[in-house]
Amino acid sequence: MDYKRLAELIFPEVKESAEHWERRYPERNLPEGAKVTRLGPSPTGYIHLGNLYGALIDERLAKQSGGVCFLRIEDTDEKREVEGAVNMLLEGLDYFGIHFDEGVTADSEIGDYGPYRQSERSAIYKTFVKKLVSEGKAYPCFMSEEEITEIRAYQEENKLNSGVYGEFARHRNLGLEEVETRIAAGEEFVVRFKSEGDLKNYVSVDDAIRGKISMPENDQDIVILKKNDLPTYHFAHVVDDHLMRTTHVVRGEEWLGSLPVHLQLFEAMGWEHPIYCHNNVLMKIDEETGARRKLSKRKDPELGLGYYRELGYYPQAVREYLLTILNSDYEEWRMANPDADPDDFPFSCEKMSSSGTLFDVEKLNDISKDVLAKKSAEEIYEFELSWAKDYEPEKARLLEENREKMLRVFDIDRGGDKPRKDFIYAQQIFEFVSYFFDEYFKVEDEFPSECSKEDIEEILKRYKETYDEADGSSEWFAKIRTIASDMGYAAKPRDYKKNPEEYKGHVGHVSNCIRIALTGRSVSPDLWTIQQIMGKDAVFARLDRAAEALK
Numbered sequence: 001m002d003y004k005r006l007a008e009l010i011f012p013e014v015k016e017s018a019e020h021w022e023r024r025y026p027e028r029n030l031p032e033g034a035k036v037t038r039l040g041p042s043p044t045g046y047i048h049l050g051n052l053y054g055a056l057i058d059e060r061l062a063k064q065s066g067g068v069c070f071l072r073i074e075d076t077d078e079k080r081e082v083e084g085a086v087n088m089l090l091e092g093l094d095y096f097g098i099h100f101d102e103g104v105t106a107d108s109e110i111g112d113y114g115p116y117r118q119s120e121r122s123a124i125y126k127t128f129v130k131k132l133v134s135e136g137k138a139y140p141c142f143m144s145e146e147e148i149t150e151i152r153a154y155q156e157e158n159k160l161n162s163g164v165y166g167e168f169a170r171h172r173n174l175g176l177e178e179v180e181t182r183i184a185a186g187e188e189f190v191v192r193f194k195s196e197g198d199l200k201n202y203v204s205v206d207d208a209i210r211g212k213i214s215m216p217e218n219d220q221d222i223v224i225l226k227k228n229d230l231p232t233y234h235f236a237h238v239v240d241d242h243l244m245r246t247t248h249v250v251r252g253e254e255w256l257g258s259l260p261v262h263l264q265l266f267e268a269m270g271w272e273h274p275i276y277c278h279n280n281v282l283m284k285i286d287e288e289t290g291a292r293r294k295l296s297k298r299k300d301p302e303l304g305l306g307y308y309r310e311l312g313y314y315p316q317a318v319r320e321y322l323l324t325i326l327n328s329d330y331e332e333w334r335m336a337n338p339d340a341d342p343d344d345f346p347f348s349c350e351k352m353s354s355s356g357t358l359f360d361v362e363k364l365n366d367i368s369k370d371v372l373a374k375k376s377a378e379e380i381y382e383f384e385l386s387w388a389k390d391y392e393p394e395k396a397r398l399l400e401e402n403r404e405k406m407l408r409v410f411d412i413d414r415g416g417d418k419p420r421k422d423f424i425y426a427q428q429i430f431e432f433v434s435y436f437f438d439e440y441f442k443v444e445d446e447f448p449s450e451c452s453k454e455d456i457e458e459i460l461k462r463y464k465e466t467y468d469e470a471d472g473s474s475e476w477f478a479k480i481r482t483i484a485s486d487m488g489y490a491a492k493p494r495d496y497k498k499n500p501e502e503y504k505g506h507v508g509h510v511s512n513c514i515r516i517a518l519t520g521r522s523v524s525p526d527l528w529t530i531q532q533i534m535g536k537d538a539v540f541a542r543l544d545r546a547a548e549a550l551k
């Protein structure tokens with residue numbers, strides 16, 4: 001068989017040689033040990049946690065080694081393309097601090113190894129497909145859908161492995177003339193790889209996360225070029241990651257199954273394969289069954305990255321959480337280096353677990369609290385404002401109009417050894433401080449049952465009469481103690497606990513009446529500070545409002 005003629009016959013338009021592309025994309029000039037990684041998402045418009053999780057690994061490996069992390073858009077599946085998806089992706093990842101050194105950008109692309117959209121690389125792929133055909137390693141296959149369906153049915157019936165292999169690879173050895181005739185008749189074809197693999201033999205590879213992996217060889221004549229002249233994922237991966245000089249392929253474990261195909265293709269091309277890093281799928285504990293399961297797009301809103309944006313999770317907190325689940329020693333490192341930049345953590349693939357990774361929003365929330373407790377009031381304010389501008393313009397307006405006041409609000413119990421850990425994400429933070437705004441104030445808790453309605457009215461009345469904004473914190477509280485004891489409440493909770501029958505309640509119950517009147521809540525940060533920020537007029541207005549509501 002004259003494979004060169006066959007190659008010319010099916011690809012007359014392909015003029016470039018493989019060497020041309022090799023020269024066009026030379027080895028990268030990088031320091032020893034520098035890693036080149038890439039994120040290869042499909043532009044489906046849905047950005048999920050897995051994308052960020054993978055991107056963070058890519059980014060850490062490249063940045064820490066002085067390498068390159070690039071973005072390649074894998075858009076060979078035209079059906080899945082969604083308009084604006086690339087910008088959504090760039091923007092979504094940018095929020096979490098993932099910036100690519102090279103690849104597709106918002107309006108074009110940067111870097112010497114492009115084009116970075118697979119749909120624009122058809123000429124490149126075809127050169128290499130033609131090369132394989134000319135070497136007798138690939139062939140045109142004209143089988144129709146019906147024929148393939150028929151083969152599948154036969155295989156099922158006879159309990160054979162399904163797919164196009166061995167005797168089922170019917171067009172493997174078509175003669176030149178037949179190919180010519182079919183092409184002249186306008187028949188469409190795909191190009192299949194001619195597999196020499198045997199399921200009885202094993203291939204093995206050292207995965208940077210999983211260690212040594214051994215799997216049976218691939219015996220299927222897989223499609224490498226589709227009818228639309230675009231490659232399948234398998235072929236595009238091999239050609240792109242070779243020519244773009246990727247050193248580490250970080251991708252989900254769902255690709256493990258096709259690893260033998262990829263290794264076989266690299267070998268057929270005469271190229272060294274990159275280091276594979278197959279990461280874990282993210283799991284959660286199902287609320288209903290209590291069992292571990294994969295996060296699902298349909299059931300779990302927390303799988304979408306948009307979820308964290310809308311609620312306003314702090315990017316650093318999400319990154320730190322992901323590092324916690326990525327590397328088993330991150331938390332330990334964090335404790336030993338509480339003030340270090342998380343990017344200084346020596347990230348490594350070897351420390352990643354190779355069995356399902358559990359994603360846990362509670363843990364994320366705990367980390368958020370720790371991270372936010374260390375931010376200044378100014379940082380919290382700016383973060384809150386930018387979130388509100390994107391998602392809650394009305395709240396943004398209030399925050400802007402009350403800048404000075406909000407800075408003081410966010411500063412309550414901040415700093416020091418034991419800062420309060422009340423803040424988790426932007427929406428919750430606004431909610432937490434919302435009582436400062438009349439527009440959002442609502443009474444959420446009930447007055448203590450120890451105090452009768454008449455007593456509450458009396459407490460609020462006396463409190464207002466004796467209130468002096470100039471009082472320091474202890475003078476202020478002393479006045480509340482006086483009101484309490486004058487009205488038959490213990491001035492100290494301890495006294496009440498000792499002799500409950502002697503009192504109606506204690507000073508805590510009295511001060512809680514005031515707290516609820518002012519904030520609508522029975523739990524709040526330091527009330528004296530809150531009042532100082534609110535100002536006397538607002539304090540009185542709240543007291544009047546509460547008294548009115550009691551009538």
Ligand code: GLU
Nearest residue numbers: 040041042074237250251
């Ligand atoms: N386009 C593939 C995906 O979205 C990328 C896999 C890879 O990184 O190689 O799953």
